[in-house]
Amino acid sequence: MAEYDRPQEVSGSAMILAFLSGAAVGAVAALLMAPQSGRDSREQLKGYARRAGENLREATDKAGETWQTAIEKGREVVSEQKSILKEALDAGREAMRRAREQPEEKKTSGL
Numbered sequence: 331m332a333e334y335d336r337p338q339e340v341s342g343s344a345m346i347l348a349f350l351s352g353a354a355v356g357a358v359a360a361l362l363m364a365p366q367s368g369r370d371s372r373e374q375l376k377g378y379a380r381r382a383g384e385n386l387r388e389a390t391d392k393a394g395e396t397w398q399t400a401i402e403k404g405r406e407v408v409s410e411q412k413s414i415l416k417e418a419l420d421a422g423r424e425a426m427r428r429a430r431e432q433p434e435e436k437k438t439s440g441l
Contacts, residue, residue, distance in 0.1 A: 342397070371396055
């Protein structure tokens with residue numbers, strides 16, 4: 331139940347979509363509100379696009395790191411569960427072996 335107590339993380343694709351949507355809205359608003367020449371507006375948009383590209387690369391890198399961390403944790407959980415399952419199977423086999431041997435001991439001791 332502890333895994334449900336953690337705060338939910340935003341997926342990488344949702345974060346990228348939100349970022350791109352915000353960048354597009356900001357660019358349109360800047361064009362409509364800008365009291366400057368077309369050349370200045372284009373230069374400003376190039377700067378916005380360059381920063382958006384940099385931010386997108388950073389978000390992609392972070393999403394990749396988060397994905398790798400999730401994969402590593404998943405592997406750890408699988409390994410732990412595999413170990414627990416192996417121990418349980420071994421204990422069950424041992425209990426069955428002892429149960430099979432026990433009636434034989436009773437038969438030989440009763441003679």
